[in-house]
Amino acid sequence: MKTLNDFDFKGKIVLLRSDLNSDVQNKKLLKSERISEASITIKELKKKKARVVVLAHQGRPGDEEFISLKQHCKQLNKYVRVKFVEDIIGKRAEREIKKLKDGEAILLENVRNLKEEFDSNSNKLTEFFSKNCEIYVNDAFSVCHRAQASILLPKYIVNSCAGRILEREVNALKKLKLSKTLYILGGAKPEDNIKLLGKNKVLSCGLFGQVCLINKGKKLGEQENYLRSRKIFIKIPREKLKNVETPLDFAVNIKGKRKEIPVEGFPNDNEIFDIGKITQKKYIAEIKKAKAIYMKGPAGDCGKKQFSNGTFAILKAIAGSKAFSVIGGGHLSDAIKSSKVNVKKFGHISLSGGALLNYIAGEKLPGLEVLGIK
Incomplete structure (x- = not known):
């Protein structure tokens, strides 16, 4: 290069x-x-x-x-x-x-x-x-x-x-390819994450985690109606979900307060805003074992303070792990600032979206090819 x-x-x-x-x-x-x-x-x-x-x-x-x-x-x-x-x-x-x-x-x-x-x-x-x-x-x-x-x-x-x-982006992403990377995929655009589903283990969260859960046969009630009416829900082939971990509990808003409900407590009439503590504990255990981590999108609605817990817990676990990490997306960059986690604890924080996903998924990027970068 x-x-x-x-x-x-x-x-x-x-x-x-x-x-x-x-x-x-x-x-x-x-x-x-x-x-x-x-x-x-x-x-x-x-x-x-x-x-x-x-x-x-x-x-x-x-x-x-x-x-x-x-x-x-x-x-x-x-x-x-x-x-x-x-x-x-x-x-x-x-x-x-x-x-x-x-x-x-x-x-x-x-x-x-x-x-x-x-x-x-x-x-x-x-x-x-x-x-x-x-x-x-x-x-x-x-x-x-x-x-x-x-x-x-x-x-x-x-x-x-x-x-x-x-140069910095490419060098960081090449490091991800050297190890079997753990993907932590959240955010509000489930369709973007499909291309990363396959051999690598995935910890799903955010709206993407809910979509994965529905595809595995779980009914979520009011939240599922929301996902379908907004055309956020997408069908994912069963074989693609083989290595995808889904949330065990969710945080909902009841009279302005955070309440955590296990997945078994759904379907119900509540909207989902975050992953719960049981899910956080499970995901943190996986983070501790990882050699390389790519996180895309928040685990919950970070715009509401009481529903930023899941995202902050995962970011803190990544920062405290020995894994090389790449954090992608502007919303996560904002969450890092709010969480007060030391940015130097992450391998690389990227502000790129589609190009980053395509590169990690192994797709060719015309802008890199023309520069002779593989």
């Missing part, structure tokens, strides 16, 4: 594909860990006297989160000096790129404004950047599973490498 260590960047125009995609509410950008992370590679390139052109996206066309990167640039400037350019492949962008001096950086407008971004073949976007930039750096691991123009630019810019964030 080629990295920033393999090139002399002084005086070179460097196209840096970053990941700035963040949460947005009412068209306002929220404080984002992805933006502070992205600044790491930008700072290093500036220090190496590169002329940095940052390319990134936000949301998808038609979504509420599809906005300009102007706010992102403002937030980015809290960590590193970058100038915003309200253009991508037009004459203004070309002028601003040519004006760059050593150690300066610009951020171009949201690349998903261009229909060419969604075309994996040579087009105006690939032609523009191959003509105006000398080195390409991919630091956006989270979109490496997408065959999009800005991700496949190494086809057209020969001098290409991984940025520090992408």
Whole structure:
């Protein structure tokens, strides 16, 4: 894997594909860990006297989160000096790129404004950047599973490498492949987890744990109605559930208070918000035996303090274990902060979603393949 260590960047125009995609509410950008992370590679390139052109996206066309990167640039400037350019492949962008001096950086407008971004073949976007930039750096691991123009630019810019964030992600995930990994799969998107079911042991929790339990023949009553009405429930082939452990008890909300009910006490009229202490004890015992752990998604509704117990207990157990661990997803990153567990106790905390899952599942990622990374 080629990295920033393999090139002399002084005086070179460097196209840096970053990941700035963040949460947005009412068209306002929220404080984002992805933006502070992205600044790491930008700072290093500036220090190496590169002329940095940052390319990134936000949301998808038609979504509420599809906005300009102007706010992102403002937030980015809290960590590193970058100038915003309200253009991508037009004459203004070309002028601003040519004006760059050593150690300066610009951020171009949201690349998903261009229909060419969604075309994996040579087009105006690939032609523009191959003509105006000398080195390409991919630091956006989270979109490496997408065959999009800005991700496949190494086809057209020969001098290409991984940025520090992408390098860190790949190195951490390679460690997971060295051991038989214990998967702890939760969160609110059960369909995302299906591709990981198979040979490895899985501790299921969150809505995914409930879906697995229903697929094993258990009725959950009101909670099952909720899962089916919201189309969260999915059918999982029986053979896929062979190595999946399911919760033994759940926490429900009764008159504003947490009450734990064993699985045998279902079906009933209660909504489920967390795993209970019996499940926590069972899962913690498995964590202690593991050599490598991947956790995706919280075990319960961490937005409600009394239902964060399950997630916090599992995170603390992982932090206290000898296993190499990868924690994935923004919600878990927030939970770690709330739990006050020392982040240094985890092997790697990833902010990637689909790309991370695909890599762990052994699928090919176009953005890595084009860089020669396996």
